[in-house]
Amino acid sequence: VTRAARGAGAKRALVALFLAVGRAGPAVAQAAVPPADSAAPIDSAIARDTALERRTAEIAARLRCPVCQGLSILDSPSELAQNMRRLVRDQLAAGRTPAEIEAYFINSYGEWVLLKPPARGANLTVWLLPGLLLLGGGWVVWVAVRRWVRQGAAGGGGSAGTAVPEAGSPQGGAVAAVLPATLPELQARRDALRRALSELDAELADGELTRENYDLLKRRDETELAAVRAALKQRRAPPAAAARPQPAARPRRRVPPAVMWGGGIVAFGVVAVISLRGSVATRTGDNPMTGIQFGGGDEPAPAIGAPIDAAQLASLEGRVARDSNDYAALLELGHLYLRQQRMQPAAVVSIRAIQLRPRAKESGEGFAHLAMILWSSSDVEPALQAIEQALQLDPNQPEALLYKGIILFAGANDPAGAVSAWERYLEVAPPGAETARVRGMLEAARQQAR
C-alpha cells in the first residue's frame, strides 16, 4: 500500500501543479513559480532526471519482462514492462537502493525475474559447466595428442617394418604365407587386428601390460594389419594398377574417436562460453539487445513515431540550460521528453513554456503535453481539461487533437468523440509518420462507435 501510495503521490502533485496552472489562470501560476530568469530549477530538474533515468535503465536491464521471451523490461515495449520500469523509477526516486528494488521484484516473481541469476546453488552449474567441459575436453585432447606423438615415433622408427612389406623380403613373405585367401576372411582379419590394437592401448593404460610387451605386440599386429591391408588393396585394385609398383602407402591414419570427442567438446565449450558471456551480460541503453548481436547491428525497431535523435535532445537541453526563456526549445524539449516517457521533466519544461507565454497560440502544444502526462497517470478528467485549454489557444493544434482522440477512445470510452478529433487531426496535421497510425486508430474507433 505504502509503495503504491508513494508512487501515486508524485502524480497527485503533478495534477495539483497542472490545476494551479490551468485553472487558476496564468497570473496566479506565474506568481507561484520562481522568476523567469533563473534557469537553475529546470536545469537541476533535468539533471536529476537524467541521472535517475540512467539508474532506472541500469536496473531495468537486469530484470526479465514477464510477458516476453528473454527480454529485459528495458528492452520490452509491452505495457507491463513499461509499468515495471515506472515502478523502478519511482522506487529509486523514493530513495530505495537497487538491491532493495531487485529484492522487491524477486519477492513477487522469484529469482526468475533476474536475467542474470546469482551464482550460487544450482545456478552455479551455468557458471561452472563450461569451464569443466573445457578442462575435460582439453584433457582428452592432451591424452590423444600424446598417444599420436608416441605412435608417430614408433611408426617412424620401424617404418620399414610397418610399411607394406615388399614382396620377397623374408618378413613380408612370412606374413603373406599365413594370410587368409578369400576377401571376407581378409576383411574379418583386418577388423580383428584393429580391435586387438585398440585393446592393447587400453590394456597399457590400465597397467595390464608392460611397456615392452606392449611394443612387441603392437608392432606384430601392426605389421600384420599392414600386410592384410595391402592384400585387400591388391584384390580390389584393377590389375593394371596392381601391376604398377605401389608407392609406399603408409597405413591410413584414422582420427581416433577420443580426438573427435575432445575436439567436439572443446568447440562446444568455446561456443558456450562466448555465447553465455554475451547473453548474460548486462546491456546498457545504447545496446538494448539481449544476447550477442550477430551480423551488423541493424537499426532498432522503430518505436512509436520516429526514433529520438540524441543529438537534437542534447542541443535542446543545451539551449534551455543557456536560456531558460527559450520558448521554442522548451516546447520541443517537452515533446521529446514525452516521447521518451519521461513525464516529470516533460511536465517541468511544458509548464515553463506555458508560463512564459500563457496566451500564445503555440502554448497549446504545452497544454497538449500536459494532457498526455496526466493521461499517463490515468487522470482522465484533468487530461481532457488540459486538451480543452490547448484547443482554446489553438483549435487546430495537431498534437492536442491526436491526444484528445486517444484519451477519449481509450480513457473515456467515447469512440464517437475520438472519431471527430482524429478526423480533424488528419485535416490539419501535416502528413507524417503519425498519419498512418491515426488512420488505423480512426478505423477502429469508427467500428466501435457504430
Next chain:
Amino acid sequence: VSWKRVAIPLAGLPVVALLAYGLTRDATLVPSPLPGRPAPDFAMSALSGDSVRLADLRGQVVLLNFWASWCLPCLQEHPLLVAADERWREQGLRIVGVVYQDSPGNARDWLRERGGEWVHGLDPGSRLAIEYGLFGVPETFFIDRAGVIRYKHVGPLTADVVSTWVTRLLADSSAAAPDTTPSSAQPRSRGAS
C-alpha cells in the same frame, strides 16, 4: 573390456537425461514464490466508486482474480466465479476482482453484460499486478482467513480448482474466523435453488 568404451557414453548420459527432462517441462510456467506467504496488502479504488482493502477482509476466504475485458479466457472462467460467489458468499467467500490493463468503462460494460457483483478494484500502473508477480490474465490467488496466499492459479479457472480450494479454505479453521462463520445448518448450495 576397455573402461573407456563404457565411460565415454556413460559421461554423455547425464547430459542426454537432463535434456530429455527439459523437454518434459513447460518453460512458460514459472513457479511462483508467493503461495505460503502473507498476501501483499492492497487498498484500491473500486469500479463502483468505493474502495477495497485486503486488511478489511481478514477472516474471510478471499479469491483474488485478475482479469480484463479484452481477455478471452477470463470470459471462459467468469461463470464459475459467478456461481462460486452465489454458492459460498454466505459462508465467508469474498471474491475480489482486479481490472488489469483495461479502462474502467470497458470493464463496467463487460460486467454489465455478464454479471459479477463482487468488488472490482482498479490497478493503475499495474502496481498490484506486479506486486503479485502477475504474468498475464486471468490469474487467481486463493487467500485463506489468516491472509496467507495458499494457491495461485494461472490461466482460466476450472470448476474443480475453485471448489477444491474454496471448500478447503472455508473449512480451514486454523485462522480465527469471526462471527460470519456459518453454522453447519446452513444450506450448502444456494446456486441450486
